[in-house]
Amino acid sequence: MAGLGSACLLVGLLTALYAAGASVYGARAGSRAAVASGRRAIYCVAGLMVTATVVLQSAFLRSDFSFQLVAEGSSTDTPTFYKFTAMWATQDGSLLLWALLMSLFSSAVLFATRRSLRDIAPWATAVLALVAGFFLLLMVAWENPFTTLASPPAEGAGLNPLLRHPAMMIHPPMLYTGYVGFSIPFAFAIGALIVRQTGADWIRATRRFALIAWTFLAAGIMLGALWSYAELGWGGYWAWDPVENASLMPWLVGTAFIHSIMVQEKRGMLKVWNVSLIVATFVLALLGTFLVRSGILDSIHAFGASTIGKQFLTFIAIAILGSTALIVSRLDDLRSRAKLDSLMSREAFFLVNNLVLVGLCVVIFWGTFFPLISEALSGEEASVGPPWFNRVTTPLALVLVALAAIGPMVPWRRASRSGLMRSFRLPISVMAVTLVALVAFTDSADSPPALVMFCFVALVLTVVAQELARGTAARRTIAGDPWPRALGQLIARNRRRYGGYLVHAGIAVLFLGVAASSAFDQQTDVRLSPGESFEAGGYDITYVRPTAEVGRDTSGTGAPIVFGAVLRARRGDAVQTLHPSRNFYPSQNAEAGPIGRFFEGEATSEVDVRWGLRRDLWTAVRPDIAELEPAIREADAKFADAGDDVQAIVIAAIVERYREQAPPASFRAIDSPLVSWIWIGGAIMILGALIAIWPSPEARMRRVTSIYAAKLGKELSSA
């Protein structure tokens, strides 16, 4: 089976190279047949990648340890759900996932454009084929996921326990879908530059793909944050880790791209800027993959010292230099006819929003690569931490949220003073009332940035509500519908516009959660014996009793031993019971002893969070099992050669001992206000994006009519 997988990769590489060659030949020689052949070759690559993935996944599901990847990333006692996800927990498997998604996306876009963009599409095909070819080459030459072991082990190493969380199942594929998706508009932009067709055609053809990529990347980032909050035992959702930053950067520039292409579509301006943005987005997506793969910056995510860092860097360098040279050589074609009429216009605000988004990306880039920059400049490796990131990104985030409110209210070309007054009267008043109410009734003023953010959030939400109300009222007057139907029709007929507004509202809600939870959370770390209590924020928490279980896998992650605690949290009259715990996974290290290895391996926190709209109570426990050590040592000496069943009884006895006389355990409790709104805002954002992506019925109708018209025209001309 591994042979089949390797063969798929090799044939896939050759097919991709053929696709590139045939498309370029077809474009230059004007051969439709060659172009079609190149396109079909891409479909073939997709088929081959699907086959390769099926081969690998079935090896994971069968626990076939003759596959090196399976032996290293899975085991028979890894739950099935996680066997399925183990593929992308490894470097080679992630490359295959990239190639799979890349070929599927490419096939989809080439199928959709098979009858349009006759000049641009062949070149785009070639670019897509080369990108897919690069990933295939990496696998064929250096990191083959189908490497087999001559002597397969009886048991695999198992999936890293930290990755055993449902969010991890979908987080990496979503991020990758986002990264890969941006290569579609990139390829078409390059194609458009090559054939000097720099109008908005390539944008119209790939806009939806950019939106899909953006949505997946957003969802992937949100899930990553959720995983960090609910699985990693530190209680935060964002740590400015290089890998987190790597996913945020292409998203920010992609956001700028999605906004500024509207200016090109409407007014034919910002052409150079748009192609530059999409090149930057693509390069940053590659860089994101590279950062995870290369281990160049220290991060828990980096897959250790990698063999493919140089190759990635070379490919990124080629992409940057090639695209830049191409853009420079086409500057004359990219000149726009229109000029900015006024600074008080939609296009001017789009430009400002772009500058802020790109500025944010530059700042994050600088901080992420600071260790390298500093080493190059001063010879000393130094780094900047989360406080620096928070300080420099906060003002930019504030401006961004304010722009999310102002932008949609300013008309294209030029705004009139009276029009602006009319649009902003209500939102500004609501913002002022919010400000007064917050200062009067809450202690928000303790954190000025948070207070400003709350006001801007109110501004955005009012603007969006006002726009919806105005549009609905207009539809009611025109069509005479009752208002729920008018609202539905309004959104359905202007999906891009109102979907976009919903995304703005989602962002505002998200930042409400971010500002409130980062400025006003109260974190308490204590060490307690059973029966003792402590205060965490507004809660009185009592450590009621320890828990210790063997073989009762409550979290579904396959951990044999779980130590934990029962906590009772009281806030006013409300009492809640929480069960934070810690999973202990057996170590594969033989030196730890047959019984000791069950206590010496990886351990992960299973935090217990009481989610709430007003506040979350987040708790984690770190049981101290040092006092069990003498007993474990003794058991290792006595029962080293005993049967499995005897050893199981001994382990159960040791675990039982913890429950009966538990030493003090360390706890962390966080009283975090409004943090749930981050996830709610994220969900609203995704919903808005989906509305914007969904094809409207009219567009489908138009397409059908145009195909019909084209056919009619063809028949008429042949007649």
Next chain:
Amino acid sequence: MDPRRKRKLRLFVALSAAVLLAGALVYTSFSASTQAKEPSDLLAAAEPGRSYELTGKVVDDSVDRDGERLTFRIRDRDGRESLPVTYSGVVPDPFREGREVIVSGELKQGTFVAERDSLITKCPSKFTKDEQSA
């Protein structure tokens, strides 16, 4: 003002704003950064009162927990020189003897006193195949 001069002025204002912001970025990042050092670097020359980021491997059998406080020794990645560290706060899940860690703090009388919650562990061995045997 004629439009050409206006455009030039706009460009000038935008460029100077960009330069100012870039300068601020460089300045704040260098002043907020902490230098990464290995134990031997700090033993050779450490400025008192300066904050450093200490990287290295946790020495085997050196980890000791006393209530809230964790003490251990960090040694050079490829060397023997080591420094004692005192730390309090959250210990990351993958923290183990022999693993690479990063911790921020300052050197006080021969002991590296770490800031609360500043301990970071590098990737756990199961992520990579190279370290699997280690």
